[in-house]
Amino acid sequence: MRYWDHHSHSLFSADSDAAMADMAAAARRTGLSGILFTEHIDLNHPSEKEGLFFSVDMPGYRQAIEETRAENPDMIIGMGLEVGLTGPENQAYFKTPGLDFAIASLHVVHGKDPYDGAYYEGKTRHEAYLEYLEAMAEMMPYAEGASVLGHIGYAAKAAPYAAGAAAMGYEEFGMVLDEILRRAVRYNLGLELNTSGYDSPAGHGLPSVDILARYRELGGRILTLGSDAHEPGDVGRHFKRALMDARAAGFMEIAVFSAMSPRFIAIDRLLNS
Ligand SMILES: [Zn+2]
Ligand SMILES: [Zn+2]
Structure with missing residues (x-):
């Protein structure tokens, strides 16, 4: 598929020990045209108490990206970051020089x-989900x-809910989701369809198809996988399924990023490649 994975971690993230070269080789084996690394930066994450720091050694990361590009001249090797929404201080990382993409x-x-x-613990399912979404709505200004x-x-x-019961959809949380999605559209902020959700108790991509459709209805056009x-x-993983879901939500095109700018590729072309 002439697409490159827009969310991946290597040993430059605190919770991965994968060598970048092995991740790139996996992208090649899967038939992708490249891979974009999105290493974790998350300030004041609770795991710091256990000595796990979500920070990135930027000089080392840049060098590893350059080496991986040199070893794979026919592939797209992107340098990105996945930045935790913590407050105004997180926005500086979106301006990291040389960055292709920021989640x-x-x-x-x-x-x-x-x-x-x-x-x-101590929350109903609805409370746990609503608290998460309301916190996200509150943090939206720092996603710009x-x-x-x-x-x-x-x-x-x-x-911790049974498969099926764990799903999170638009119907149940429309009001707070609208707040999030409207602001995303206003900021010209895309969404990602994160395919790790398909294997999780949620049973759907993150977000689910109905949420993607609502983003589109509100004017959102930028979607990455x-x-x-x-x-x-x-x-x-599950990229074909995700493309079908994107199409079911009304998307005809999927975005790719380099130097923080999106380009669009027809979904039908990807499904046939
Ligand atoms: Zn991630
Ligand atoms: Zn994440």
């Missing part, structure tokens, strides 16, 4: 990461300047 992601809700089971908004629905990805792979085996 703005909410990983921490009132001091807890919903990827950790403790987040859900990023390329796309990361994995809407993240709280459903590690939710990302696997959120932290290891080679996950690079490019």
Whole structure:
């Protein structure tokens, strides 16, 4: 597929030990035309208490990108960041020199990461999801300047609910989702369709098709695909399914980024390549 994965991590992220060369080789094996790395920067993440810091060694990262480009001259190797939404201070990272792409992601809700089971303790499912989405709505001003908004629905990805019951859709949370999506459109901020959700209790891409359709209805046009792979085996996972979902939501084109600017490729062309 003449597309490159727009969400992946290597050992420059605190929660991955994958070599960049192995991730690029996996993209090649999967038939992708490249890979865009989006290493984690998340200030004051709760895991710092356990000594895990979501910061990036930028000189080392730049050098590894240059080496990977030199080793794969026929592929697109993108340099991106996944920046945690924490407040005004996170916006400086969207202006990192040489950056191709920046994802703005909410990983921490009132001091807890919903990827950790403790987040859900003492909350109903509805409360847990609403608190996550309301925190995201509050953080939207600090997403301005990023390329796309990361994995809407993240709280459903590690939710302790049975498959099916964990889904997070527009119908239940339309009001707060509209707040998020309207602001994304106003900022010319894209969405990503994060394909790690298909294998999670949520059972759908992040976000779900109805949320994508609403973004489009409100005037949103920029959509990227990302696997959120932290290891080679996950690079490019479920991209065909995601393209079908994007089309079901009304998208005819999917975006690719370089130097922080989007270009658009027809979905039908990708499905036939
Ligand atoms: Zn993330
Ligand atoms: Zn990620």
